[in-house]
Amino acid sequence: MIEAIAAVTREANAPFTIEPVSVADPGPGQVRVRVEAVGICHTDLVCATGALGAVFPIVLGHEGAGTVESVGLGVGKVAPGDKVIMTFASCGKCGPCHDHDPAYCASFTTLNFPGVGADGRTSLSQYGKAISGRYFGQSSFASYAIAEERNIVKVPAHLDLALLAPLGCSVQTGAGAVMRSLEAKAGSTLIVVGGGAVGLSAVLGGVLSGCGTIILVEPQQDRRAVALEIGATHAIDPAAGPLAEAVRGIAPGGANYIVDTTGNVAVLQEAVGLLAQKGKLGMIGVPGALDAAVQMPIVPALTVGYSIQGICEGDSDPDTYLPELIEYLEAGRLPVEKFITVYPFDQINEAIKDAHGSKCVKVVLTF
Ligand SMILES: [Zn+2]
Numbered sequence: 001m002i003e004a005i006a007a008v009t010r011e012a013n014a015p016f017t018i019e020p021v022s023v024a025d026p027g028p029g030q031v032r033v034r035v036e037a038v039g040i041c042h043t044d045l046v047c048a049t050g051a052l053g054a055v056f057p058i059v060l061g062h063e064g065a066g067t068v069e070s071v072g073l074g075v076g077k078v079a080p081g082d083k084v085i086m087t088f089a090s091c092g093k094c095g096p097c098h099d100h101d102p103a104y105c106a107s108f109t110t111l112n113f114p115g116v117g118a119d120g121r122t123s124l125s126q127y128g129k130a131i132s133g134r135y136f137g138q139s140s141f142a143s144y145a146i147a148e149e150r151n152i153v154k155v156p157a158h159l160d161l162a163l164l165a166p167l168g169c170s171v172q173t174g175a176g177a178v179m180r181s182l183e184a185k186a187g188s189t190l191i192v193v194g195g196g197a198v199g200l201s202a203v204l205g206g207v208l209s210g211c212g213t214i215i216l217v218e219p220q221q222d223r224r225a226v227a228l229e230i231g232a233t234h235a236i237d238p239a240a241g242p243l244a245e246a247v248r249g250i251a252p253g254g255a256n257y258i259v260d261t262t263g264n265v266a267v268l269q270e271a272v273g274l275l276a277q278k279g280k281l282g283m284i285g286v287p288g289a290l291d292a293a294v295q296m297p298i299v300p301a302l303t304v305g306y307s308i309q310g311i312c313e314g315d316s317d318p319d320t321y322l323p324e325l326i327e328y329l330e331a332g333r334l335p336v337e338k339f340i341t342v343y344p345f346d347q348i349n350e351a352i353k354d355a356h357g358s359k360c361v362k363v364v365l366t367f
């Protein structure tokens, strides 16, 4: 066991408190990582409300990056001293995991959200009392984290971990939604709704896929500006007038692909009407209510032939897709630095306030 500092969430909706914690030694198949950077993702804030079944007290954080400090029995993928990023957990045993589709792991919910194993076990404690430390197989709002060999990916040592950390969730989710889930074709028309880190990553996915028209729909002016800077061809302020009119002015036939990052039912309902023949609507955004639903009119679905697809983690197979994204990053084709702001770890609460107040898009905390 070693000592670490962590941002603990004591109960639903409580602010993060920086506290000392003890981190267990890595068990068989596990890796202990000295965390150097960790992104804050929207899902962390949803889980902090208790909505997705987090067991309090818990250490959240699921975009961790750092250096391997020690490894457990049987670990062959990495060795102490290796630089790694951590991503979502998957079981490795179910059908989707066997098919290299771990984002749809049959145990995704239980492995990622509660922060304790199915057996109630955790890897964190404080003065002998358990703290949930298995969140997304990492709980990386802490200076040390226990991950599974399955949910870490080795990265080149010379790259900036603050830029790599968000690849483990928000960047692979947005870029992967376009490149992998929807398999957007070159020359096609893509609409991305919402210009947070996931939406801007979807814009980058559109650029990498060669989409001919990339439209970001986003109320905040500075986020629209970033989108145009990284390759969107158009940016629409939804408050400026009817969205359908603005879209039809740019793409009269509608969009081949729409990626929604808002989870807002009214927005999704309107998006269905913006699809071109055989268009696809990808849903990434987590709605405010767990029973939120979209109505799908049947006759237009038949004649337009559109489809609606739920997307988790951009259909990423992290072992292959994250190295691919890192190659793009090294080549200057994944300019995530345009929307990342770095804060010291102990300013986690201020950073979240700034992100809500639109001072920054994507926060990465460093130690
Ligand atoms: Zn699985």
Ligand SMILES: [Zn+2]
Pocket (backbone or CB within 6 Å): 041, 042, 043, 044, 062, 169, 170
């Ligand atoms: Zn996330």
